[in-house]
Amino acid sequence: MTATEEGSALSEPTSEEACDRLAGAIERGALATLFGECTVAYDGRAASELGPGKRHVMCKPDGTVLVHTDEGQKPINWQPPGSDQSVRIEDGRLVLHSQRSNPDEELVVRFTNIDQLAVFETGETSTSLSVTGTEAEMKQRILEEPELIEPGFRPLATERTTPAGAVDIFGEDGKGRVVILELKRRRVGPDAVGQLNRYVEALERDLHAGVEIRGVLVAPSITDRVRRLLATNGLEFVALAP
Amino acid sequence: MTATEEGSALSEPTSEEACDRLAGAIERGALATLFGECTVAYDGRAASELGPGKRHVMCKPDGTVLVHTDEGQKPINWQPPGSDQSVRIEDGRLVLHSQRSNPDEELVVRFTNIDQLAVFETGETSTSLSVTGTEAEMKQRILEEPELIEPGFRPLATERTTPAGAVDIFGEDGKGRVVILELKRRRVGPDAVGQLNRYVEALERDLHAGVEIRGVLVAPSITDRVRRLLATNGLEFVALAP
DNA sequence: CGTGCCAGGTGCCCT
DNA sequence: AGGGCACTTGGCACG
Structure with a gap:
């Protein structure tokens, strides 16, 4: 030995x-x-x-x-x-x-x-981890203070399903127009625009009136390319940090 | 002690x-x-x-x-x-x-x-890792055997840049039409369609003739939703595993 | 179970 | 340093 x-x-x-x-x-x-x-x-x-x-x-x-x-x-x-x-x-x-x-x-x-x-020996299962600063927390804050998006915004549903997937927050603005929010907890790349655009187009087809649907990307900041992509697709951006 | x-x-x-x-x-x-x-x-x-x-x-x-x-x-x-x-x-x-x-x-x-x-004590830096089965290898195989995509396909460039980013493989088909390939090493979700679509639209604007550009997603398989998304956007799918 | 999507993603390469 | 994207992504929630 x-x-x-x-x-x-x-x-x-x-x-x-x-x-x-x-x-x-x-x-x-x-x-x-x-x-x-x-x-x-x-x-x-x-x-x-x-x-x-x-x-x-x-x-x-x-x-x-x-x-x-x-x-x-x-x-x-x-x-x-x-x-x-x-x-x-x-x-x-x-x-x-x-x-x-x-x-x-x-x-x-x-x-x-x-x-x-x-x-x-690890013993019994370890205490659970609590994380803050997540996208879920952003969602909660917006539901509690909708004016963080803009005056008159009213959230109507979260995770509302569309043929293209589930929308983070679904609501309407002060003029009664449908508003879709896509939340990102950090500076975003082009993929988020594609995601938001899919939801908007899917909903426009789904509601199939000539309804105008506003798509809003909510994130701490965006890159220049994303700014242009949003403009090209008629989408908007609201700055909000988690 | x-x-x-x-x-x-x-x-x-x-x-x-x-x-x-x-x-x-x-x-x-x-x-x-x-x-x-x-x-x-x-x-x-x-x-x-x-x-x-x-x-x-x-x-x-x-x-x-x-x-x-x-x-x-x-x-x-x-x-x-x-x-x-x-x-x-x-x-x-x-x-x-x-x-x-x-x-x-x-x-x-x-x-x-x-x-x-x-x-x-870890000693000198460890031997390097060699990985196979990557997207880079898929690219290499397609460049060597373009007919894996379709008869008559000719690759012209890799990582060709567009205003929306770099295209994996840029080429043309038997009829001289521009073809864009987006490669994925595994079964893909909707995000890849957005990526491919951005490239196609960016190139159509960039070449700004009324040129038809074919966008092809190359992956082992796709989900149903992706199949519909591709159809909606006039894009194609070629099955190819790494 | 597959599908979709977030993550303190991480890592790599490019400008 | 920042942007864009692949990764044996991992993890979770939902149908």
Whole structure:
């Protein structure tokens, strides 16, 4: 036995020790991390090959697998929650295999050396996260203070469905004209204009009178190209930050 | 000294030990992970509060900070590469502070207990990842085999710029008509139609003869709504998987 | 389950 | 630095 064990961490374990410990941790529903030299192969919606190097591998109890290098916020390879993990020894080396279905995707991590294997007990589910500054909050504010859009604006419905999808806020202005609001929590690109335009056109067809429908993009700010796109399509912009 | 040290891992370290070790690791450009009971506060583009619970915290040498719970593929809180970390003791508790600029964003992790602190040496930069099955590969295949689109199709340019943005592939058909291709590597939603439509309209204005321009969406498959949207806008679809 | 859409999206390339 | 867009986008809500 060459490995040293302190708490739930094994330093420089053999492949066999790591295999047993890792399999046990996954079985028990614990969170396990490995750090060491490995190669990574992914095949699924896309495919990738990653040559040897030191990486940090995390196996979560919910089936998530994350492979991180020393840089970047996103994992270089991963497997989503619900994936099935299995561990085995091949040619004396630890191999972590992860399988996902729908779509079928496969991730294989082959370790040539394991610096550390750690197992953590996460206990009961963690406290929930509350986020503020979302689009949902913008919507709430507009419903409470419709004059943020313009004097006389009256919201009539949220998520009103059209053949092209659901409109964020549906209402009418002081002159009784139909107004559609598309909310964006940050500076927007051209895609939002396409979205708003689809809704306006779909509603004009749906109400099929010669009704004029106003389409209004509500966001903190817009780019120049978006300003021109809005003008071209006869749409409007109201500045509002979340 | 109550903490036990094996390799580069401290089990149940005191706040002071953890503070020294973590600060040193960050300073040296090592990768550090903590696991323990903590609260997390974020404020920036949005804001969030996370109550006490066991989490896994990773500090990368490039300035990335990731806070993971026992579930989910994405971190529950994070800070992007380039952020500045600082560690201190407050009321005898370890506090990790991370600051980002442009936009100004702040992340604070307060530990009430540290189960483990580990420091890893990542060595030289890791081997690069090669991915296949991307949109770029679709483009390459079409350039090599234009008949994948239709007999007689001739690609003339890629990334040709229009007032609305760059077109994936620009070419002409057997009858000399201008053809625009918008490539998607997976089943597409309505947004892609908006994108293609913008390009077609922009080019029709740009070439400002009464030239007919064909817009073709190239993807593995499309939804029904997209099929209708394409028809409405006089656009076409060619099935092609990456 | 697929479809649609938000996200503190992130990352990459371009101007 | 800002704009535009791909991404194994991930995640959620809804039909």
